[in-house]
Amino acid sequence: MDGGMEQVIWFEHLRRGDIARVGGKNASLGEMIQDLSPKGIAVPAGFATTADAYWHYVDANGIRDKVAAGIVDWQQGKASLAEAGSAIRKLFLRGDWPQDLANAIRAAYAELSKRIGSEDVAVAVRSSATAEDLPDASFAGQQESFLNIRGERSLLDACRRCYASLFTDRAISYRQTKGFEHLKVALSIGIQQMVRSDLGGSGVMFSIDTETGFDKVVLINAAWGLGENVVQGAVDPDEYQVFKPFLANGSLRPIVARKCGAKAKKMIYGSAEEPTINVPTSKAERASYVLDDEAVLKLARWASLIEQHYGCPMDMEWARNGEAGELVIVQARPETVQSRHKTGVFRSYSIKQKGKKLVEGLAIGDAIVSGRVCLVETAKDIDQFVDGSVLVTATTDPDWMPIMKRAAAIVTDHGGRTSHAAIVSRELGLPAVVGTGTATLLLHTGEQVTVSCAEGYEGFVYDGAAEYEVETFDAHDLPATQTEVMLNLANPATAFRWWRLPADGVGLARMEFVISNAIRIHPMALVHFDRLKDEVARNEIAALTQGYDDKSEYFVDTLAGGLARIAAVVHPNPAIVRLSDFKTNEYAGLLGGAEFEPKEENPMLGFRGASRYYSPRYREGFALECRAIRKLRNEMGFANVIVMVPFCRSIEEAEKVLQVMAESGLKRGEDGLKIYVMCEIPSNVVLAKDFARYFDGFSIGSNDLTQLTLGVDRDAGDLADLFDEQDPAVKWMISRVVTEAGQAGAKIGICGQAPSDHPDFAAFLVECGIDSISVTPDSFVAVKQIVAEAERRRGRTVRG
Template identity: 70%
Template sequence: MTDQPDVLWFEAVKRTHVGLVGGKNSSLGEMVQTLSGKGVRVPPGFATTASAYWRYVEANGLRQVISDHLDEMAAGKKSLAETGQAIRTAFLHGEWPEDTAATIFTSYKELGKRAGRSELDVAVRSSATAEDLPDASFAGQQETFLNIRGERALLDACRRCYASLFTDRAISYRQVKGFDHLQVALSIGVQQMVRSDIGGSGVMFSIDTETGFDKVVRIDAAWGLGENVVQGAVDPDAYQVFKPLLADESLLPIVEKTLGEKAIKMIYATGDEPTKNVPTSRAERAAFVLSDQEIVLLARWATTIEAHYGCPMDMEWAKDGDSGDIFIVQARPETVQSRREANTFKAYRVLEKGKILTTGLSIGGAITAGRVCLIEDVRDIDKFVDGSILVTGITDPDWVPIMKRAAAIITDHGGRTSHAAIVSRELGLTAVVGTGNATHVLHTDQEVTVSCAEGDQGFVYEGTAKFEVDELDLSSLPGTRTKVMLNLANPAAAFNWWQVPADGVGLARMEFVVTNQVRVHPMALVRYDSLKDEAAKAEIDAITVNYDDKTEYFIDTLSRGLARIAAVVHPKPVIIRMSDFKTNEYAGLVGGREFEPDEENPMIGFRGASRYYSPRYREGFALECRAIQRLRNEMGFKNVVVMIPFCRSVKEADKVLKVMVENGLRRGEDGLEVYVMCEIPSNVILADAFARRFDGFSIGSNDLTQLTLGVDRDSEELAGLFDEQDEAVEWMISSVIGAAHKAGAKIGLCGQAPSDHPEFARFLVGCGINSISVTPDSFFAVKRHVAEAEADEPGLKQA
């Protein structure tokens, strides 16, 4: 390597130069060369080469030093900590070869000249020649030094980068991965600092880090320099953007926007330490780091970088507080989700569980039970019991030696792109990060279950929960003429099902999103000023803190929640049922009691379509319509179909459709389809009239059975009479399917019965139903039942 130059400018480096300047720097050079012309901004800089590293090693006789200390460790004469300390000390006491030092300083002065500053502040980043490989990311193994200024400080930071090649965690990681310590060199990237100390920074992935869903970009953001996000020292803002709709610059397809606590930020400092952490202001904690336009800009860059590299990418970005410009400061291949087996689907289900002890962000998608081992300080890691569930405040690379011996990880702090999250994914561990209180509520030897199989939120349950795991080969699923779709309600868990080969979403329940994400009664937002419940008013103030217009909170939150469901199967249809709360359920929302009547039988009371044109709720329904408008027109999810529930009569249908038009939703306009639930006998009796007003029907078999047989489905006394396969119910279903086909309308069924009863699936296929929509855990069974039924009736045709 000694015939190579000591320094190369980024514009002279390509991604094929990993052996020369390491994975990080070769990627920076690649982007400067090829992506600058596509609008991706990368701070200018240069890289020292592997040759410069070996020259430093040879000039200070370090090869023998390294070899001797590693041999002593292998022989059991020295511990890992002693070995690492001795090698690092030797590096730090080394002297620079004069020509190498002169070349680095000359390049530094040239970088300052290009930036128009004499003593430029720079970021000094380590880039090992064995990092960012497909099966080994080496995330956080070597050091980065920020706000470095002047010749002496630069050379000292470079020396410390070299030493960081032999931190305890780096030595340990190379041993685990089978890399020869004396075959790995270190390059140093010297980049113009982005003034993110007075701006913001974070991490970005071009794939969902938990589920592997490849159609979203995930962005984490915090105030100040980016080290806090990477280390998990802050709970950052979290954004997700749907990639397929980014090509249309008129759209803002942001499907998640969660405000993080962002309690501290890293800024420039003076003296021996170039950076320090300070508390964020109340205003900073309450504000998003990025605007919607900046979120989408970063997401577009992520797709550009991913397309160029041909694989999912892990990137770091920084926003300059002076200029407002955003830069990509690192990009490397994502090494976990992109390597998973594409045709294998593993689904976890909690069957019985103890009380919730704490919650946080779920990492990994699995479930693990075991004993807690609480360790608050890295100096105590020798007390860790192998196979335990590690509980701690935060992790950094020093924790890796015990993380790889843990059954699961629970931390107080950190986001989805924190060190704990990244390493847990790479090690295949279940983790719940950012709980806020795990080290306070959990204790060593406590039996707990860590569940990351229930969506974005991870749960720590008391005791050992009962759960089951289904592992399915997706390539073995049969094809069917009858569409098999999913019932989805929880946006937080929607991405778990992206691999399921569904024909769309047959039922997305709006009320679930309102209950779990919006939480506030829409009329309490519309009539906020006249709200009498002061406690509810105070709670609404806290929930809507970032919204001057309270109703905008409802529209924004509802549309984003529904967007996550719409994204999973895009561009296949997603049928969203407008809210179908019963009055007692609506009253349970924040501020809801002032707007809901007391009813003896809410099941057949003021629910569904009757609410939408009523003075009691009409303004609330208008907010629902505006959320659908935003979802389709501003975010771009044209695959969304609207469905009206519990529509008792044709006259009621006309009233609802009129109100929808008044609120910007006209059937047929811009491809909008409107369906109606078939769950009341009148829907069957007047199916032809309903078909003239709607594009399709969805049979709600539970309510249709209840109202056909006059049986309360929740009555224990009448449980034996509730039967979706009763001949009267089947007559209803068969009749409405025939009427729908005759009228040229689509018709499907959403319910559990086809999964529980193969013969019911056979009955529906025999009637010629267009689609069957089931819960995700029932999908595979129903798909097979439908395929078997179709095989028995090969001549079956559908309208």
């Protein structure tokens, strides 16, 4: 080696084609500095040692053959993985630096300090394997990183430890599993300026949703201090989701989800002997978001630019300088799990019979697995793990890799969606429930459990072996239809699971699900919080709305965010959002609700739907619903949202509701707003042409229409046999309103349960000439096929 010119290369001289010289991580940093810095993406300066430098170190210390011998001993069973790994690492740690290589590193470090204007600048020292970040292997976390390294001696020591980390137990095991030859993988070291994120925050972001592969969102995790805690899953971070298609419009704020994590500790700068330490966060830090909206949107725009540049979904690490406030990208690599899934082919899991819920956390993946618990508290006890068990532990880091790939599922106390446990579980195709808080306390080795990640963003561990079904299908095989087949969705947490279905939109998004599950508070109790008499409710509401001076804003923000995740799945196709349709007994069950609701003998036919919206008893609460819709459409950008009025009994009521909506900023036709009405009362059928003058479309609610046509309470057990949505009288009502709506030029669809429960009912709807059929996702495939067959029989021309 001469002059060190081939041993050290500055990031700005590297491109992604240099993986063989400096590994994927360092090549990517060079690519971003060259091509993305001009677009405003900030990347800290630094340099990389080369693969040639690694082999120079290996050969100068004469350890190549000794490394090979150690690997062979392990492969032949003469030494355990731990014994072989330890022996090989000692060869590196006891080695001496070749003088020319040491001088090259010292000179580059001095130049970096000079560029920054700081003597002995603090740097991050990160490993970059020359085979890492390939499309079929991430190598994420396989080698070591060292933060807040200062001075030449400390730098050379950290570099030596980076070389040794190429042979940690987890790295050896990973290469063996992936089929990489151990002596054909070299290690480059990236030496990069640290930013004072110990005084600010840092985290990880992906340019797709990590659980479903939904490609229109950016997922951002954030915690206080240095980013290692987020990467390793040692903290429960904040989480943000941003809808990418709207990021180019600077007037929109498309943050569709925001969750405040516990963030119980943070990593900060330490001493020369211990460069980083963890300290508890303050109460204020735990209660606060790490990022404001502007920072979230800036990071999301950067993620989109990086993804566009590389032409594939990306996994990135970011940091924020607590002194100056600027954001930087410190790493970017291809995402290696969801991006490899075959588009349109997926399994759908549905749980049937289940035992008692034991713990819950964040769902990673969407599968269901039953197995026996194996509780392993620390990495030093991993030899106790039983293959095929459900691994239960507090948290995982790369040391756990050798047993994680042998687990049936993983459950942890701590961690977020971008933690080590989450990333590895996805790559291994394992369901995981992370961040439960109590799994190691409540689950015991040997007990039979079921891990379910098929019920939304929350994952559950149930007692015993549950009954569940698995269906596999390819959405590409579904026929095209002229009749629109849409989705009934209620739960924002599960909406992204269905993005690959070729749905024509959302035919029914139930607002009340978001209110009861996410908001949990009666809107009038927020408007009139100060007059609440129920102290227990007051305390709960105060806790839920912490951080909101105006408690009404909590309702508006949460409702808009929940509905946005549903609208995002089908954008730009329409998403029909039904305004709240609680009955009085259901409203009374919300926090603070009992003080605002009358007691009714028959709530099903009482103070519900449209009658509430103009009533002095609820009008202020309805104004919050309207504010949420305005935010959803105008501030967040989801103009594909159509609003639907439920249980509208008369033309006079239609006039009143439309007037109240207009006064609240939702005027039909303004900014392209369409307003539909539910057709679920016989009067809606009888006066269909009159209702069509006030609304742009109808959606048939077959449950209520059946109940009111046949005079049968759908919840009356003794009359269950009489409740039949396929009764001739009900079919006559449906056929009649489809005809009347068509003649009046109004769109008409159905969002009731009948087509989902009885797919053959869809054929009857096609015969009637209905415009759209909206069904639950699990029946979409069957209904789509039946609709296509019915259209062929009827001779309708399918859409291409």
